[in-house]
Amino acid sequence: MGPLDDQVVRADSLTATPDGLDIAVYSHWYRALPLPSLARVDLTVDGRRIDPAELSVTVNGTRHPLSEVASAGDEYWFTTDPLVLHTPVETAPGREHRVQLLLGLSIPYILTGPDRVPLVAPSATDKTLTAAGARS
């Protein structure tokens, strides 16, 4: 909840690549978070739920399968940088896609409850946007 939620996926976030649709995602949290904070990435494109096992992310120039970010504690997603979500969705420049993303960020310094579990801060996006061509 808050003004940053609307910026998680921006008007220019979609890029068509030969391998699929890339989505530039911006954090709704105010500070850089370590990659294991990507606790929940529920992505639906054009009504089709994308299996998280099919997703990978690029942060700081390095690509990680989403399934492996939980151990990438030395890597931080900086406040103003996009994290690029690589999806297998077939696309082409100029094509429109409906992107629904529920992003749950585990906040590693806010521990809640008697078991001291990190707070998960969610943001919800539902936007229909046009994919740009990949820059060569």
Add this chain to the structure above:
Amino acid sequence: MTDTAPGLPRLGTTLFSLTLEQRRPGRDFASLVGEVAARDLGPGLEMVAFQSLRGWPRLSGDQEREVRGVIESSGLTPSCLAINNDLGLYPGRLLSDDESYEYVAVQLRGAAALGFPVARVGIETGPAILERLLPLAEELGVKVGVEIHAPLTIDAPPVAALEELFTRLDTPWLGFIPDMSASMRAVPDAVDDAHRVAGIAPELTALTKELWAEPGPTMAKFPELERRAAQAGATPPQIGNLKMLFTMHGRMAPERWADFFPHVVHVHGKFYGIVEGPDGLTDPSIDWPAVARVLREQGYDGYISSEYEAHAYSDRYSAFDQVRAQHDMLKRLLEAEPAVAAR
């Protein structure tokens, strides 16, 4: 700079106030610091390291020189660097004490390298780690302050444990950082904007504000809030948002900040909106005359970092203008003659 008279608390700004400005196209660290200086919102400069410094906690020598250069050329004075103890870094477990110590120690060294005299940690950094950090803090000349943020109050057990530690160690290198979120007199009006966007009915917002303002410990009010909000048609996620207001905004009497002295190493001037009232600038949700009185009576001459946080709820206001208004209000309050028989 908004200079206050000698012997009084000094004013400043944390870049956290500019969370939304930081995201605007063309903005970078140097431009934010430069504008804080250009608008005379110093002399103190605070920032959240993980928010403002790309590459934290492992800055290269060049990056350190660049950050120091930006601050020095702005004419601002480093007041406090907010660092984090990410105990929940990895899923399913918390960092061990050794890992946690190292995680914070690296950042404490980073704070020293950038010239900050105080580093802020959260309450998740408990007495054992703080005691272990003491020799390093002393060696580096960086005080470590634990932020007392809502929902904490002076009566919370972890706060009592810290007070016991600070009293026992009798050191100037460890202490508290009061944050005014813990001692509010009303839920800020800016939440109305966020609730409108989230589809929360105004009646639910009003109900939450009303329950918040009633006497009694906030935690004890959660069941009633859940029950009455559900009756009024709130969905479970909306009830979560309403409960968040109880967590983010505390109701401790501001006079109780006196009990944190002499262990106060820095102050967060948290606020959510300054408005023009019949008697000049005023803050509807924080009793700044009472806070200013406590700080003066305690002889506090450290920094108050203006920390505008309504950006979490609304993008309708300029954070720069809001900090300006808070500085003008604080300078007047701090420099006013002591009120006679004010209480």
